[in-house]
Each structure stands twice: as C-alpha cells, then as structure tokens.
Amino acid sequence: MTITRREALKFAIAAFFSSFTGAAASQSLAGKKVIVVGAGIAGLGAAQQLHAQGAEVIILEAENYIGGRIRTDNSMGAPFEYGAGWIHGPSAQNPIKVLAEQVNATTAETDDDILEVFDDQGKPLSDDAYDHLDDLYKSLKRKLNAHEEHDETRSLRDIINQLKPGYLEDPIGRWMATAYFEFDIGAGIDDISAMNAFADEAFENEDVVFTEGYDIILAPLAAGLNVRLNTRVSRITYDNKGVDVDGMKANYVVCAVPLGVLKAGTITFVPPIPEAVQTAVDKIGFGTVTKIAFKFDNPFWDVETQYFGIMTEPKGRWNYWLNYRTFSDENILLGLSFGDYAPKADKMDEREMTEDAMQVLRSVWGDKVTAPQQVLTTHWSENPSFNGAYSYPQVGGSVAQFDSFVEPIAGRLFMAGEHTFFKYHSTTHGALLSGRRAATAIATAEE
Numbered sequence: 001m002t003i004t005r006r007e008a009l010k011f012a013i014a015a016f017f018s019s020f021t022g023a024a025a026s027q028s029l030a031g032k033k034v035i036v037v038g039a040g041i042a043g044l045g046a047a048q049q050l051h052a053q054g055a056e057v058i059i060l061e062a063e064n065y066i067g068g069r070i071r072t073d074n075s076m077g078a079p080f081e082y083g084a085g086w087i088h089g090p091s092a093q094n095p096i097k098v099l100a101e102q103v104n105a106t107t108a109e110t111d112d113d114i115l116e117v118f119d120d121q122g123k124p125l126s127d128d129a130y131d132h133l134d135d136l137y138k139s140l141k142r143k144l145n146a147h148e149e150h151d152e153t154r155s156l157r158d159i160i161n162q163l164k165p166g167y168l169e170d171p172i173g174r175w176m177a178t179a180y181f182e183f184d185i186g187a188g189i190d191d192i193s194a195m196n197a198f199a200d201e202a203f204e205n206e207d208v209v210f211t212e213g214y215d216i217i218l219a220p221l222a223a224g225l226n227v228r229l230n231t232r233v234s235r236i237t238y239d240n241k242g243v244d245v246d247g248m249k250a251n252y253v254v255c256a257v258p259l260g261v262l263k264a265g266t267i268t269f270v271p272p273i274p275e276a277v278q279t280a281v282d283k284i285g286f287g288t289v290t291k292i293a294f295k296f297d298n299p300f301w302d303v304e305t306q307y308f309g310i311m312t313e314p315k316g317r318w319n320y321w322l323n324y325r326t327f328s329d330e331n332i333l334l335g336l337s338f339g340d341y342a343p344k345a346d347k348m349d350e351r352e353m354t355e356d357a358m359q360v361l362r363s364v365w366g367d368k369v370t371a372p373q374q375v376l377t378t379h380w381s382e383n384p385s386f387n388g389a390y391s392y393p394q395v396g397g398s399v400a401q402f403d404s405f406v407e408p409i410a411g412r413l414f415m416a417g418e419h420t421f422f423k424y425h426s427t428t429h430g431a432l433l434s435g436r437r438a439a440t441a442i443a444t445a446e447e
C-alpha cells in the first residue's frame, strides 16, 4: 500500500482529532499483535492509539525509562530537562499542549527578547549594539526567507556569506548564527542546508516550559501499555505476512527509534529497508546540542533577565544561558552548546565540562561566580540509544527524503519518530503526530 503525502496528512489530522474527542475507538485491531520499538513519545503515541483500537501491543525499549528524548530530573528542586525543554508553539492545535492540559500541567512562557548579551570581553552590549544585532538578524532572516535558489548543495554558511558578506566575521553575527540558527536547527552552519532549513512549519504562540517537568505528559500516554524496559532490539525481520523482532512474532512493527540509531546500523533489517528509505537515513542530518545546569547557593546574575548571551570562542561554546529564577525559586543557570562545539562538549566528562562552562561564566561575572552545589550534564551524541539530539535538513539532502519514511514497508513495517515528520521535525509534537500517523496507517491497512 502506498501512502501519499495528502493521505499522510489526512491520517495525522484524523489521529489528532481522535485524541481530542475522546470518542470510543473502534476495536478494529482486536486479535492483532503489534510490536513498537522505542518508548519515546512517538512510540508511546502509536502504542496508545493501537491499544485503544484493540491491538495487543508490546513496546520494547533499550533504556531503563520511558520518554526517550523527553527526560526530566527534578533533583535540583526545579526540572532539568535532559532533552525537550519547551513546548514550541503551544497553540490549541499543538497535541503536546493538549496533553499538557489533560494533566493540568503548569507552564511558564519564556521570552527570547528578555535577553542580555555580553561581548567577547564580557562587557554588556550597548543600546546601539543591540540595534545593530536586531537589524542584522532581521535583514538576514528576510533575505534567507526570500532566497529561492534551488540548490540543495549549499550550506547555511555559504548563503549567509553570499547574502551578507562579513556577517560571520562580525562577533555579533557569529553569535547569532550559532545561538539562533545552530540551536534551532541542532547542527553547525556548514552542515545545514540553506534551502531546506526554514521549510518546516510551526504552531503559534510563545514557547513555554513545564514548571514541574516535561515528563508529566508521559504517564497518561503510557497507562495500560505493556512496556519492556532494558530491551535493545537488534533485528527486525519482515515480509508481507508478518514480522519477527528478535524472535518475537507479530502482525506489525512500528520502528520508533531515533534517526541516529538507524544511521549507526545497529538494528539489522531483513530484508534491508528499501533504497529510498536507506538514502533518507544517510542524507538527513542528525546533530547534537549539549546542556549543563549549575545550581548555586545565591544568584550572581540579574534574576529578572530570562536569557544571557555570551560571545564565546570557539563558536557555539556555552553561548546561551537560561536563568531559572525567571520561572522558579531555584538559583539555576542552564548553559547550552551548539554546532560543531556540541559534539566536543558531549565527549567531556562532568569535571571537564564544568570547568569549561564555568570559565565562560567567569568571563562575564568574574569572581562573583561561586562553586556550584550541583551540576547536571547531557551527552546525547555519546549514548548509543540516540547518537544525537534531533534531525535536520542536511546539505545535499531533500525534504522528500523525510517523507520517504511515511510509506509502510511491505505493509508491515512502519517508521515513526520526529525524523519522519518533516513539517514538525525535531520537536515533541512532530514525534507524537508521527506515532499516531503510524497507528492510523496500521488500522487503515486492516480495513
């Protein structure tokens, strides 16, 4: 069965509305067995819908927790989000916002403009420099959006150099390219496709964080599901009659592991996945972003400012900081590394990363920076269950490659995960919609 883009959209919309209405699902999958590989939000979303339609569902998860790239640690007194931190575009149409409302989650709006930026000498920017920053960014973004040259071989760096010569030599331009583009897209400007980087879509409204932790949305999604933790799948065999996942037989399999796992080839598909899908695995990018959180006894920074930007070298090194005091009582600063620097930071142990990030804080606040009472760090690209943070349109790749994951393979193997949903790739809502789309496609295959 071939699913066209239009049908895929129809599935996603149907799945979305079925989650809203709470209407009793038909038991059309009674007697069918489905294995879901990966208990991230895509796998959980697929499993929940299949279970509601009467299927016997078993989720196999490599790690010892559910949620994958939604993972919260509350040990600092406020949530440290290893992975997803924000609901991007929490409008009524955003299915993560819907889940958040269903569990009465409290959220706090964040504002990118409540920002103070420090230059490479640790001095706050002057008002003129802010105006310059604003003008530079807006004019570049305008030019990038209007840029229609259909050439997928050109990187964001190439096009920035062409549209705004000198931008990347200007410390302000360099900082923006990394703190805005490399953060948003999750890779370095040399690897990002300029043509496709901004071709995805977003829901409306200002981003929010969960004040009690993102993982609050997971329990209801996982309720009643059979999840086997610490179970790493290594082989998926399929034909048009059924599937076998490491010796376990079923009618269908939903493969909802991260793109980084597919790239590593640690799951063997028998027969191999179709060439177009393998090309998508190879050509879509999977970058990383690194976080460090410090909890201090007392704040040495302005507690009213939401974000601090610091023009560090090399580019991408701990150059963007979120001040937790703007939505919690805890004296926590969360630092981020992007682009080429993030995989380097991922390789540092906690002591090295702490020293590296503390140097950056000292470049601004000097001796006022005290020793942290607690530190938490992320290393996404070093974990074989992920091998990175999120997917991005890579130089040399195409949007159509993302779509090639949508078509069921032999009518039995269904791909899900944020990397399979171009419109909202690299987000939790894209991942959830992809899981529901896979579940709807299985139900459709049974009709």
Ligand SMILES: Cc1cc2nc3c(=O)[nH]c(=O)nc-3n(C[C@H](O)[C@H](O)[C@H](O)COP(=O)(O)OP(=O)(O)OC[C@H]3O[C@@H](n4cnc5c(N)ncnc54)[C@H](O)[C@@H]3O)c2cc1C
Binding pocket: 037, 038, 039, 040, 041, 042, 043, 060, 061, 062, 063, 066, 067, 068, 069, 070, 082, 083, 084, 085, 086, 087, 088, 231, 232, 233, 234, 256, 257, 258, 261, 267, 289, 290, 291, 378, 380, 384, 385, 386, 388, 389, 390, 416, 417, 418, 419, 425, 426, 427, 428, 429, 431
């Ligand atoms: C640092 C970071 C910041 C982010 N920030 C945001 C944000 O602010 N807002 C936002 O919307 N999104 C954000 N994202 C992206 C978002 O977290 C992801 O898009 C989404 O959670 C992915 O869900 P998924 O189900 O596709 O994959 P995952 O959550 O990765 O789930 C896949 C699961 O498969 C499991 N697995 C892997 N290999 C195997 C195997 N062989 N056998 C069995 N199981 C396996 C993994 O352990 C994992 O649990 C961020 C991600 C990261 C890493």
